[in-house]
Amino acid sequence: MRMTDLIIKKRSGKPLSKGEIEFLVTGYVSGEIPPYQISAWLMAVYFQGMSFEETGYLTRAMINSGKVFDLSSLAGPLVDKHSTGGVGDKVSLILAPLAAACGVQVPMMSGRALGHTGGTLDKLDSIPGYQSVIPEDLFRRGLIETGFAMTGQSKDVVPADRLMYALRDVTGTVESVPLITASIMSKKFAEGAQSLVFDVKCGSGAFMKTAEEAEKLAVSLVETGRSLDRKIVAVITAMDEPLGRKVGNFLEVEESLACLRGDGPEDLMEVTLRLTAWMVVAGGIVPTVEEALDLCRSRLADGSALDRFLANVSLQGGDREALLERENKARAAYSLEMKADEEGYVESIDSFALGMAGIPLGVGRNKTEDAVEPLVGYELLKKRGEPVKKGESLVRIWSESQETGETVRDMIRPAYRIGQKIPELSSLILKEIKAL
Amino acid sequence: MRMTDLIIKKRSGKPLSKGEIEFLVTGYVSGEIPPYQISAWLMAVYFQGMSFEETGYLTRAMINSGKVFDLSSLAGPLVDKHSTGGVGDKVSLILAPLAAACGVQVPMMSGRALGHTGGTLDKLDSIPGYQSVIPEDLFRRGLIETGFAMTGQSKDVVPADRLMYALRDVTGTVESVPLITASIMSKKFAEGAQSLVFDVKCGSGAFMKTAEEAEKLAVSLVETGRSLDRKIVAVITAMDEPLGRKVGNFLEVEESLACLRGDGPEDLMEVTLRLTAWMVVAGGIVPTVEEALDLCRSRLADGSALDRFLANVSLQGGDREALLERENKARAAYSLEMKADEEGYVESIDSFALGMAGIPLGVGRNKTEDAVEPLVGYELLKKRGEPVKKGESLVRIWSESQETGETVRDMIRPAYRIGQKIPELSSLILKEIKAL
Numbered sequence: 001m002r003m004t005d006l007i008i009k010k011r012s013g014k015p016l017s018k019g020e021i022e023f024l025v026t027g028y029v030s031g032e033i034p035p036y037q038i039s040a041w042l043m044a045v046y047f048q049g050m051s052f053e054e055t056g057y058l059t060r061a062m063i064n065s066g067k068v069f070d071l072s073s074l075a076g077p078l079v080d081k082h083s084t085g086g087v088g089d090k091v092s093l094i095l096a097p098l099a100a101a102c103g104v105q106v107p108m109m110s111g112r113a114l115g116h117t118g119g120t121l122d123k124l125d126s127i128p129g130y131q132s133v134i135p136e137d138l139f140r141r142g143l144i145e146t147g148f149a150m151t152g153q154s155k156d157v158v159p160a161d162r163l164m165y166a167l168r169d170v171t172g173t174v175e176s177v178p179l180i181t182a183s184i185m186s187k188k189f190a191e192g193a194q195s196l197v198f199d200v201k202c203g204s205g206a207f208m209k210t211a212e213e214a215e216k217l218a219v220s221l222v223e224t225g226r227s228l229d230r231k232i233v234a235v236i237t238a239m240d241e242p243l244g245r246k247v248g249n250f251l252e253v254e255e256s257l258a259c260l261r262g263d264g265p266e267d268l269m270e271v272t273l274r275l276t277a278w279m280v281v282a283g284g285i286v287p288t289v290e291e292a293l294d295l296c297r298s299r300l301a302d303g304s305a306l307d308r309f310l311a312n313v314s315l316q317g318g319d320r321e322a323l324l325e326r327e328n329k330a331r332a333a334y335s336l337e338m339k340a341d342e343e344g345y346v347e348s349i350d351s352f353a354l355g356m357a358g359i360p361l362g363v364g365r366n367k368t369e370d371a372v373e374p375l376v377g378y379e380l381l382k383k384r385g386e387p388v389k390k391g392e393s394l395v396r397i398w399s400e401s402q403e404t405g406e407t408v409r410d411m412i413r414p415a416y417r418i419g420q421k422i423p424e425l426s427s428l429i430l431k432e433i434k435a436l
Numbered sequence: 437m438r439m440t441d442l443i444i445k446k447r448s449g450k451p452l453s454k455g456e457i458e459f460l461v462t463g464y465v466s467g468e469i470p471p472y473q474i475s476a477w478l479m480a481v482y483f484q485g486m487s488f489e490e491t492g493y494l495t496r497a498m499i500n501s502g503k504v505f506d507l508s509s510l511a512g513p514l515v516d517k518h519s520t521g522g523v524g525d526k527v528s529l530i531l532a533p534l535a536a537a538c539g540v541q542v543p544m545m546s547g548r549a550l551g552h553t554g555g556t557l558d559k560l561d562s563i564p565g566y567q568s569v570i571p572e573d574l575f576r577r578g579l580i581e582t583g584f585a586m587t588g589q590s591k592d593v594v595p596a597d598r599l600m601y602a603l604r605d606v607t608g609t610v611e612s613v614p615l616i617t618a619s620i621m622s623k624k625f626a627e628g629a630q631s632l633v634f635d636v637k638c639g640s641g642a643f644m645k646t647a648e649e650a651e652k653l654a655v656s657l658v659e660t661g662r663s664l665d666r667k668i669v670a671v672i673t674a675m676d677e678p679l680g681r682k683v684g685n686f687l688e689v690e691e692s693l694a695c696l697r698g699d700g701p702e703d704l705m706e707v708t709l710r711l712t713a714w715m716v717v718a719g720g721i722v723p724t725v726e727e728a729l730d731l732c733r734s735r736l737a738d739g740s741a742l743d744r745f746l747a748n749v750s751l752q753g754g755d756r757e758a759l760l761e762r763e764n765k766a767r768a769a770y771s772l773e774m775k776a777d778e779e780g781y782v783e784s785i786d787s788f789a790l791g792m793a794g795i796p797l798g799v800g801r802n803k804t805e806d807a808v809e810p811l812v813g814y815e816l817l818k819k820r821g822e823p824v825k826k827g828e829s830l831v832r833i834w835s836e837s838q839e840t841g842e843t844v845r846d847m848i849r850p851a852y853r854i855g856q857k858i859p860e861l862s863s864l865i866l867k868e869i870k871a872l
Contacts, residue, residue, distance in 0.1 A: 007608035011482065036471035040607035043479035046447065171476035172443035 003027065003037045010044040015054040025061035029160050035167055042164075042173040050178035055220065056227035058178070062186035065160035069136075071107055071192035074143055077283035079104045080193035081275055082184055084217070085117035087205040087355035088242035092120045092150075093256035094264070095276045097308035100147025101299040102276070102292070104283040107143055109153045109191045113364035113372060116205065116355025118252065121152055122364075126250035126374035128326070130318035138315070146311040157190045181220040185228075195231035195282040196221075197275055201239035202430060205351025211236070211430065218433045226435035233278040236431040237271050241349035241384050244268035248363050248377015248398070254327050260306040267383075271428050273297070282436065332375040332398040336405045338412055340388045347419035349384060357411040361399055376400060378412070385425045388418055439463065439473045446480040451490040461497035461596050471603055478600075478609035486614035491656065492663035494614070498622035501596035505572075507543055507628035510579055513719035515540045516629035517711055518620055520653070521553035523641040523791035524678035528556045528586075529692035530700070531712045533744035536583025537735040538712070538728070540719040543579055545589045545627045549800035549808060552641065552791025554688065557588055558800075562686035562810035564762070566754035574751070582747040593626045617656045621664075631667035631718040632657075633711055637675035638866060641787025647672070647866065654869045662871035669714040672867040673707050677785035677820050680704035684799050684813015684834070690763055696742040703819075707864050709733070718872065768811040768834040772841045774848055776824045783855035785820060793847040796840055797833070809836060814848070821861045824854055 001023050006016055016024070024041065027033035050058065071078055079099065083089055096106045110120035110132075124132040133152040134142075142149025155162075161183050168174045188196055198221050201207070202214035218234035225232030244265045246255040258264050259272065277292035286292050299305045313320045358364040362373030378397045382388055394416055399405035437459050442452055452460070460477065463469035486494065507514055515535065519525055532542045546556035546568075560568040569588040570578075578585025591598075597619050604610045624632050634657050637643070638650035654670035661668030680701045682691040694700050695708065713728035722728050735741045749756045794800040798809030814833045818824055831848055835841035 004606050004608055007479075011479070011608045034471075036475040036603060037607055039472040040475040040479045040609060043443075043447070043476045043483075044608065047479075047483045167472060170440050171473055172440055172447050172480070173476060 003033050007037060007041045007044055010041055010048055013048045015051045018057045021054065021057040022061045025065055025160050029065045029163060039167055039171040042168060042171060045179060046173050046176045052223035053227045055178040055181050055224040058182040059185045059224060059228065062158050062160040062182055063190045066158050067154065067156035068190050069192035074105055076105055076194065078107055078192055078194045079197065079279045079283045080106060080108055080188055081197045081199065081279060082188055083199035084201050084207055086201045086239040086243055087116060087351040088244045088247045089118060090123060090244065090252035090256050091199065091272045091275060093123060093253065094259045094272045096148040097260065097312065098276045098296055098299060098305040099279045100308045101304040102280045102295050103285045104279050105143050106148035107192045108148060108150050110150060111153065114368060116352055118364055122372045123249045123252050124150055126253055127313055128319045128322040130313060131316050134316055142312060142315050146308050146315060148312060153187060158186045161186055177216050177220045180217060181224050185221065185224060196225065197278045197282060198234040199275055200234050200236045202236050203238050203240040205355055206239040215431060222433045222435045231282045232435045233282055234433045235275055235278065235429060238428045238430055239351055242351050242354050242380060243271060245380045245383065246377065247354065247358060249372060249374045250330055251377040251379065257327060260300065260309055262300050267428055274429050330375055332373065332400050334399045334402050334405050336397050336409060337393040338395040338409045340390055340392050340394050340418060342418050343390045344388055344418040344420050345422050346382050346384050346386050346388060347417040347423050350415035353415035354412060357408045360404055361408050373400060385423055439469050443473060443477045443480055446477055446484055449484045451487045454493045457490065457493040458497045461501055465501045465596050465599060475603055475607040478604060478607060481615060482609050482612045488659035489663045491614040491617050491660040494618040495621045495660060495664060498594050498596040498618055499626045502594050503590065503592035504626050505628035510541055512541055512630065514543055514628055514630045515633065515715045515719045516542060516544055516624055517633045517635065517715060518624055519635035520637050520643055522637040522675040522679055523552060523787040524680045524683045525554060526559060526680065526688040526692050527635065527708050527711060529559060529689065530695045530708045532584040533696065533748065534712045534732055534735060534741040535715045536744045537740040538716045538731050539721045540715050541579050542584035543628045544584060544586050546586060547589065550804060552788055554800055558808045559685045559688045560586055562689055563749060564755040564758040566749060567752050570752055578748060578751050582744050582751060584748060589623060594622045597622055613652050613656045616653060617660050621657065621660060632661065633714045633718060634670040635711055636670050636672045638672050639674050639676040641791055642675040651867060658869045658871045667718045668871045669718055670869045671711055671714065671865060674864045674866055675787055678787050678790050678816060679707060681816045681819065682813065683790065683794060685808060685810045686766055687813040693763060696736065696745050698736045703864055710865050766811055768809065768836050770835045770838050770841050772833050772845060773829040774831040774845045776826055776828050776830050776854060778854050779826045780824055780854040780856050781858050782818050782820050782822050782824060783853040783859050786851040789851035790848060793844045797835055797844050812836060821859055
């Protein structure tokens with residue numbers, strides 16, 4: 001087999017076989033196939049696409065390039081969720097203990113904040129003492145004892161994806177649906193999940209800006225999963241304004257606690273309940289999403305979801321007393337408010353601009369090596385559709401310096417649009433695509 | 437400027453600017469831009485193409501990547517010809533002395549045989565003593581004294597093309613019209629030609645199999661040349677059967693001598709005269725192609741073209757006495773004939789198959805490092821449209837062993853198709869595209 005022939009085959013729009021994809025991935029990882037051939041193939045994939053079956057072969061070959069977590073000795077069902085990333089997206093912190101309380105085991109391996117999107121690990125690290133990256137045995141213990149555990153992605157898992165992503169990043173081949181699909185799916189399956197629920201975000205604060213793009217990715221995820229005999233649900237959700245009201249690492253832990261007590265913002269709860277319910281269905285706990293939603297609501301009401309969360313905090317070294325003490329109190333030193341210039345209704349909030357405002361604050365970062373701050377962030381006092389009086393506060397910002405706070409206020413101001421009519425509000429759940 | 441951005445720009449179908457193309461070429465040659473970024477860009481070019489202006493920028497940047505022969509002190513006009521390669525294509529050997537006899541200076545830098553196509557340098561090397569690769573000062577002297585000189589492509593000329601071609605070869609990006617255009621044109625202009633005539637071959641024995649492909653390349657060559665303010669003529673010629681009757685290194689020198697004496701095969705003379713005439717027009721010697729054809733015919737008739745050829749042989753170290761003595765006599769040791777199985781007319785001769793038959797004989801080679809043989813080859817005793825009796829010889833083969841001769845006969849046999857009707861014969865000149 002010659003790599004040049006495989007490039008030409010793909011260039012001509014033909015799908016590669018299982019053996020050809022395996023040859024390509026193992027050859028790249030071993031160094032036998034040089035990066036300049038892989039990048040030409042990646043660009044050919046960008047233009048010609050891949051069939052779902054072919055994407056499945058790529059996913060499988062990438063999984064086999066490194067360590068595969070074998071969690072099959074656990075009781076299961078093992079179901080994980082992946083989000084394509086948004087602003088104020090703290091869903092994982094609520095969903096994991098809630099799904100666990102419903103009887104699903106959630107082996108959650110998360111990432112860190114980058115660019116305009118936050119990171120679950122950074123949020124968890126704002127809990128006093130919490131170790132967001134833990135050894136494998138503790139991770140297993142967490143799954144057994146509390147039904148879920150949180151950790152970072154292991155370097156040994158899917159080395160092919162790390163190599164290939166680095167190459168895609170500098171060769172203009174990031175924006176390819178089959179390549180994105182294989183990258184996401186290979187990591188999740190290598191980490192031990194049996195079934196997956198995807199939150200494909202769509203809108204100004206998401207990577208997929210249009211409904212068309214989001215649906216293309218959702219279909220690719222579901223159909224590739226189907227070709228691998230996996231249960232997959234992709235929920236397309238709106239990301240036109242930040243999810244919930246709080247954005248910031250500890251601020252988002254607080255808002256998650258509120259949700260687990262049944263006191264969360266409506267938009268955040270809608271998305272979280274729907275995603276968790278699909279995990280419960282994919283895990284085979286109950287047959288319908290309606291029953292799963294009822295089960296989720298009762299696990300919130302009886303406090304068992306909150307218990308799971310707090311049990312996990314203790315298991316991963318966190319100080320639950322300190323956490324609860326600091327709740328709604330611990331804030332960065334400087335605080336300022338952004339006030340409305342005019343009366344009306346909040347017509348829209350540009351979530352991309354709000355996400356970017358998190359970078360100078362220290363909620364997020366531009367480069368992976370930058371540090372983040374636990375106690376900075378902002379609270380949206382007014383969200384879409386809410387009435388506003390002139391001079392009323394729209395956003396409260398907490399920062400490490402007065403200057404940064406002012407900079408961030410200037411960044412956030414143009415993101416708020418005030419209109420004279422009540423805007424039409426609709427469900428954040430835009431579409432659901434399933435292979436069950 | 438970041439190479440990643442240039443890849444994305446091209447991927448999105450936008451033309452790169454002069455500065456961007458220069459950045460890319462100089463960065464690649466200096467090693468600052470890694471091959472994996474260049475190959476991704478090459479594949480994006482494969483899919484998105486390049487404007488003629490952009491192809492001109494690429495041509496110019498490639499020329500400037502290495503040594504440029506400055507022949508502007510010569511009287512001129514300096515005009516060269518390039519053929520996309522065919523079987524039995526000995527046009528250069530006749531055209532160069534003929535154009536020189538008409539008053540054009542022809543700085544001809546040629547290549548060697550590869551695959552099914554022959555190489556001018558290999559043919560010249562079959563002349564006893566002839567040095568087909570000569571130092572620059574002798575090359576200049578040849579241009580001044582005999583109006584033309586023959587040599588190989590210098591390694592210092594257009595290093596960007598050597599690097600890029602090697603990369604294209606292993607990344608499935610050879611078949612791109614703008615890349616082919618820049619590769620051909622950059623070498624010819626760096627070698628000192630002011631104007632160019634192209635023989636774009638079309639048919640089974642050519643790289644361009646269809647009229648559409650050939651025209652696309654011809655238009656690209658002419659329009660890119662126009663964007664560089666150069667005079668260019670592209671003549672699309674049929675390559676459905678080998679050109680002339682003799683294929684082999686010394687055999688083709690012999691047939692060229694016959695042409696220079698006014699005694700060449702009709703098809704070969706038609707193509708050669710047309711191409712030479714356009715060189716005479718592009719060089720500004722006479723204004724119309726009809727006048728140029730008349731001038732060419734008179735230079736053949738008065739023997740001055742043959743004189744130029746023989747003067748060049750002497751200048752480049754060849755033994756003209758030995759050449760003329762061996763003419764029509766020197767042959768490889770073994771000879772055999774392929775005979776007709778049936779009566780009829782030669783309907784077609786697959787020139788690709790005949791070209792490939794040259795490889796085991798030693799007319800050509802599979803790999804650049806292989807040697808060729810001077811005295812092997814074959815003569816087509818019957819060409820398209822000629823009547824054939826059963827048992828009559830179609831082809832005479834000369835080989836270095838009986839076994840090879842038989843192998844080659846077996847390769848050639850299916851290439852001949854005998855029919856019962858006289859096939860329609862038409863001009864080999866299919867189309868002419870000009871920027872004058």
